[in-house]
Every structure is written in structure tokens, then in C-alpha cells.
Amino acid sequence: IQQPRLFNALQYRLEGRTQQLSPDALSCLLWSYATVGHYHHAGIAALVTTAARSMERFGPRALTRTLWACVKLRHFDPRLLSALRVKALAIMQDFEPQSLSTLMWGLASFGVADTQLAQAVAQRAAAVMEGFSVQGLANLAWGT
Secondary structure: OOOHHHHHHHHHHHOOOHHHOOHHHHHHHHHHHHHHOOOOHHHHHHHHHHHHHOHHHOOHHHHHHHHHHHHHHOOOOHHHHHHHHHHHHHOHHHOOHHHHHHHHHHHHHOOOOOHHHHHHHHHHHHHOHHHOOHHHHHHHHHHO
């Protein structure tokens, strides 16, 4: 934990205000907590609950950044995964290679198998195949 006082102060300021955050702000906050390894269950749960409730506003990057952070924090939330699945299917045409590989890596990391989502990802991946890195392809293959 690099700056525990900073994260504690941030947590205090966010109490009761998470619903005011944009999808990018929510996902970036979760990413920040995960990157420095700061896990405060109540605070992370509040952010994740807000993300699940407002998933209809998320784009592919915020969606996959949120999933990545939850995997890194080992914060499994079925409501978030359900909302994420619905949104991902609805906006699959907007996914780029990095988001596709992160989506499949994240779901596989949580042990989630979803045939419909995997098929949609495979179709989209075929359309943007040239943009994948080798690591991205490996993550994609691992998750499908």
C-alpha cells in the first residue's frame, strides 16, 4: 500500500457518493485500488455495486477495466458479472482487441463460462483479428 492515508481519506469522501461517479471514474478508482493492492471490502463493494447498477452507461474500456480490477482484487460479485455480461453482449460491436482479450481473461479468471458471450467474442475477434497482440490472442484463447 503506497499511501494508505490517501486511500482512507478517499474512501471517507466517497461514502454515499459513488452513484455520482461516471463509468470511467468508477473503473479508474477500482483500477487504482487494484494496482496498488489496497483492498477495503466495504469501499470496493460500494464501488462494484454502483458499477453493476449503472452498467448500462459503461463502454468496453470501463467495463473491462472494472472486471480487471475485480479479478486483481479477488472481488467476485455475481450481480456485477451478470450486468457486465448483458452490457458486453449489447455493445460487442464496439469492442477492440484489448477489451475482448481482457473480457475473456477476466471471466476465465473467475471461472465463468458463458457460451453465448464466448461466441459473440469469437465473432467480434474475427472482425478485428489484425489488431491483437500475441498476448491478447493468448488471453482470448484461454478465456474461450
